[in-house]
Amino acid sequence: MEEAKAVRATAAPAAIEDVVLRSPGDKGRAAGSTSLAAILDTLEKAGSIEDLHSLLQQDCVREIAVGAYAEAVARCCSYVSGLARPEEKVLCGWPVLSINEWGSQQPRTLVLSSHALYRVAFSHQKGAIDHYSRTSLGSLQAIERGRYAFKLLLTEPDGRENPISYFWSAYVKKNTKDNRYERVYYPIHPETLPVELALACILSAVDVANKLMVEKIGSYAYVSRLEIRDYVPNPNAVDELMDKVGPAIETGVQKVGEVVTKVFHGAQSAAHSAAAASASAAERAREQARSARR
Known part of the structure; x- marks a missing residue:
C-alpha cells in the first residue's frame, strides 16, 4: 500500500498537530465540497438511523x-456488516491515521x-x-476537535495500557479526570477537499x-452522551510534572552529592596518611643508613 503523504502546514500552530494527510493518486475523484457542505447542514437534523444512513450513503x-x-473502506464496512448484531446497521466508513496509546502511527x-465505532486494520498486501x-x-x-485531527476520549480502555500514561494519572495528576483512554485520528x-469538511463529516x-x-x-441503560469541544493544548504539562517530581530529584541529587563528598574526603585523608607514612619510613631508612656508615 502506498503510504499517505504528510504535509506540514504553514498556519499558526493550533489543534492537536498541524499536519494534514493527503491521499495519493486522488486527482479527478475529489468529493464535492459544496454538496458535502449541504449534507452536513442536514446531517445534524437526522431523526432516525435510517435518515442518518441515507445521508451518509451519498x-x-x-x-x-x-x-x-x-477499497479498504468498502472491505472494512463489508467485514463489520458480518460482525454486526441483528439490529445493528453499518452507516459509513472513513480512512484515518490512528495514533495509538504508544504514539505509533497506524x-x-x-x-x-448504529451501535458502535469500529477501528479496523486492513492489509492491502494480504487483501x-x-x-x-x-x-x-x-x-x-x-x-476534542483540532484543526487537522480529533482526539476521542473513552470511558473504557481501548488497546493496551501505556504504563507512562498510567503513572501520570495514578501518581502525578491524582486529583484530575483520568484521560488515559484516548485515541487521536x-x-x-x-487534497482538493478541505480538511474542515472531512472532520465535520466524521x-x-x-x-x-x-x-x-x-x-x-438512555432511560434503560447507562450510556454516555458525547461532548464535542475544541482541543486546548497544554504546553505546561512538562512543567507540571517537574513541579511534582522535581523536589524528589533535587533531594536525591543532594544525597548523592553528600556521599560523593564523603568518599572524596575519605580518599583524600587516606592519601595524606599514606604519604605521611611513606615519608616517615623513608626518614627511618636514611637514619639507619647513616648509623651503619658510622
Whole structure:
C-alpha cells in the first residue's frame, strides 16, 4: 500500500498537530465540497438511523475515501456488516491515521454503525482484515476537535495500557479526570477537499449516532452522551510534572552529592596518611643508613 503523504502546514500552530494527510493518486475523484457542505447542514437534523444512513450513503460522503483507501473502506464496512448484531446497521466508513496509546502511527479505517465505532486494520498486501476493535457508542465520552485531527476520549480502555500514561494519572495528576483512554485520528482525504469538511463529516456522524442511541436506550441503560469541544493544548504539562517530581530529584541529587563528598574526603585523608607514612619510613631508612656508615 502506498503510504499517505504528510504535509506540514504553514498556519499558526493550533489543534492537536498541524499536519494534514493527503491521499495519493486522488486527482479527478475529489468529493464535492459544496454538496458535502449541504449534507452536513442536514446531517445534524437526522431523526432516525435510517435518515442518518441515507445521508451518509451519498456519493459526496463516500468519496472522501479515494483510491486504495476507498477499497479498504468498502472491505472494512463489508467485514463489520458480518460482525454486526441483528439490529445493528453499518452507516459509513472513513480512512484515518490512528495514533495509538504508544504514539505509533497506524493507517486504519473507522467504521460507524448504529451501535458502535469500529477501528479496523486492513492489509492491502494480504487483501484481508488483520484485526479490529469495537467501542460502543455509549462509551464515547468526548471528542476534542483540532484543526487537522480529533482526539476521542473513552470511558473504557481501548488497546493496551501505556504504563507512562498510567503513572501520570495514578501518581502525578491524582486529583484530575483520568484521560488515559484516548485515541487521536487524522482523517485521510482528497487534497482538493478541505480538511474542515472531512472532520465535520466524521464528527457530526458520530455525534448524531450517539445522540440517537442515548435517546433510544438512555432511560434503560447507562450510556454516555458525547461532548464535542475544541482541543486546548497544554504546553505546561512538562512543567507540571517537574513541579511534582522535581523536589524528589533535587533531594536525591543532594544525597548523592553528600556521599560523593564523603568518599572524596575519605580518599583524600587516606592519601595524606599514606604519604605521611611513606615519608616517615623513608626518614627511618636514611637514619639507619647513616648509623651503619658510622
